[in-house]
Amino acid sequence: xxxxxxxxxxxxxxxxxxxxxxxxxxxxxxxxxxxxxxxxxxxxxxxxxxxxxxxxxxxxxxxxxxxxxxxxxxxxxxxxxxxxxxxxxxxxxxxxxxxxxxxxxxxxxxxxxxxxxxxxxxxxxxxxxxxxxxxxxxxxxxxxxxxxxxxxxxxxxxxxxxxxxxxxxx
Amino acid sequence: xxxxxxxxxxxxxxxxxxxxxxxxxxxxxxxxxxxxxxxxxxxxxxxxxxxxxxxxxxxxxxxxxxxxxxxxxxxxxxxxxxxxxxxxxxxxxxxxxxxxxxxxxxxxxxxxxxxxxxxxxxxxxxxxxxxxxxxxxxxxxxxxxxxxxxxxxxxxxxxxxxxxxxxxxxxxxxxxxxxxxxxxxxxxxxxxxxxxxxxxxxxxxxxxxxxxxxxxxxxxxxxxxxxxxxxxxxxxxxxxxxxxxxxxxxxxxxxxxxxxxxxxxxxxxxxxx
Numbered sequence: 001x002x003x004x005x006x007x008x009x010x011x012x013x014x015x016x017x018x019x020x021x022x023x024x025x026x027x028x029x030x031x032x033x034x035x036x037x038x039x040x041x042x043x044x045x046x047x048x049x050x051x052x053x054x055x056x057x058x059x060x061x062x063x064x065x066x067x068x069x070x071x072x073x074x075x076x077x078x079x080x081x082x083x084x085x086x087x088x089x090x091x092x093x094x095x096x097x098x099x100x101x102x103x104x105x106x107x108x109x110x111x112x113x114x115x116x117x118x119x120x121x122x123x124x125x126x127x128x129x130x131x132x133x134x135x136x137x138x139x140x141x142x143x144x145x146x147x148x149x150x151x152x153x154x155x156x157x158x159x160x161x162x163x164x165x166x167x168x169x170x
Numbered sequence: 171x172x173x174x175x176x177x178x179x180x181x182x183x184x185x186x187x188x189x190x191x192x193x194x195x196x197x198x199x200x201x202x203x204x205x206x207x208x209x210x211x212x213x214x215x216x217x218x219x220x221x222x223x224x225x226x227x228x229x230x231x232x233x234x235x236x237x238x239x240x241x242x243x244x245x246x247x248x249x250x251x252x253x254x255x256x257x258x259x260x261x262x263x264x265x266x267x268x269x270x271x272x273x274x275x276x277x278x279x280x281x282x283x284x285x286x287x288x289x290x291x292x293x294x295x296x297x298x299x300x301x302x303x304x305x306x307x308x309x310x311x312x313x314x315x316x317x318x319x320x321x322x323x324x325x326x327x328x329x330x331x332x333x334x335x336x337x338x339x340x341x342x343x344x345x346x347x348x349x350x351x352x353x354x355x356x357x358x359x360x361x362x363x364x365x366x367x368x369x370x371x372x373x374x375x376x377x378x379x380x381x382x383x384x385x386x387x388x389x390x391x392x393x394x395x396x397x398x399x400x401x402x403x404x405x406x407x408x409x410x411x412x413x414x415x416x417x418x419x420x421x422x423x424x425x426x427x428x429x430x431x432x433x434x435x436x437x438x439x440x441x442x443x
Binding site: 008011034035036037041048124156159 | 188191192275277278280281283284304305306307308333334335385386387388389394395396430431432433434435436438439440
């Protein structure tokens with residue numbers, strides 16, 4: 001079943017700018033994209049992004065062995081936002097290269113641990129994780145009631161030009 | 171690049187692939203929409219969704235590209251004409267016919283990449299744009315009118331690109347409450363009548379719109395615009411940038427009509443009563 005993730009180029013530009021910022025001790029930054037969902041024909045899903053929640057500097061744990069580790073306070077803030085807004089939350093981080101990005105093994109195992117927690121606070125909407133490169137994007141989407149994530153079929157960057165990043169099979 | 175598209179190779183080395191992977195929705199397959207179908211087929215768009223609940227009538231034949239006399243007797247749906255024209259030009263294109271109002275197949279429309287609209291009324295334009303904004307769909311609108319003046323007829327029209335995060339039809343001044351009220355009054359009192367329509371302005375407007383679409387997908391010149399409003403004067407055969415949008419762009423005035431978080435389906439996941 002098709003899963004589309006749509007995001008405006010202006011919002012995506014702001015997210016990249018935030019993620020490019022140096023952190024005092026973490027190797028990289030992460031954030032959360034807020035989105036709302038709609039059904040597509042044939043059981044598909046359209047996730048439309050509308051905002052971005054940055055992770056505060058002091059919500060990162062000092063773990064030099066990984067790129068970024070968000071502590072309990074950071075995750076709690078994201079969960080609270082999802083609860084209040086009843087929105088979808090997509091964790092986002094950036095790999096510094098050009099072309100199609102994909103999650104590392106550590107990313108995949110961590111995503112599988114914390115993304116399902118969002119269903120405790122916003123159970124009806126999908127949640128997931130997005131990975132950006134300098135010029136492309138990809139992601140995984142968990143649907144309500146489903147244990148396994150699905151590769152996002154297309155990330156569509158709405159703007160001029162319109163960019164379509166097709167999902168890869170993993 | 172295959173032989174069929176050799177002459178459009180300036181659109182970029184990957185343009186054939188980009189266009190083949192594109193899903194474009196045409197809403198309204200009449201005088202304007204039928205030009206869209208024909209041109210999207212020629213340019214190599216891979217998937218074309220056509221929305222129109224009408225059949226071919228005698229009065230359509232002065233401008234419906236691909237419509238033939240036999241279609242009138244056969245009560246042929248316009249979406250069938252679309253399929254015949256598009257598949258005839260490019261058998262590789264996937265044509266999906268929706269012989270209904272677009273709002274009755276909204277879950278299909280939401281999955282498109284771009285929407286081309288050639289609809290009859292301002293209210294319908296507004297509804298369609300509102301839907302497109304919810305799903306971050308670029309919406310390219312065309313429309314024409316023939317106005318009777320004391321000194322003769324004046325043909326006017328517009329081509330508009332309304333992109334998410336940018337100026338909308340209201341910002342551009344095409345739609346306002348007065349226009350909508352006037353249209354609604356005419357509808358209520360049966361004054362709407364049948365609007366004059368001819369093929370060549372539709373062709374000019376639709377061709378310009380397809381040019382904007384291609385520029386959006388595979389820009390052959392730098393800095394494609396995200397918001398465009400071109401005004402057509404059929405008497406002088408000219409298209410000019412509308413001054414109001416030019417002013418807004420120059421002074422950095424964005425859109426205030428569509429709140430950022432009004433996206434997706436507001437009722438998604440809500441319990442059904």
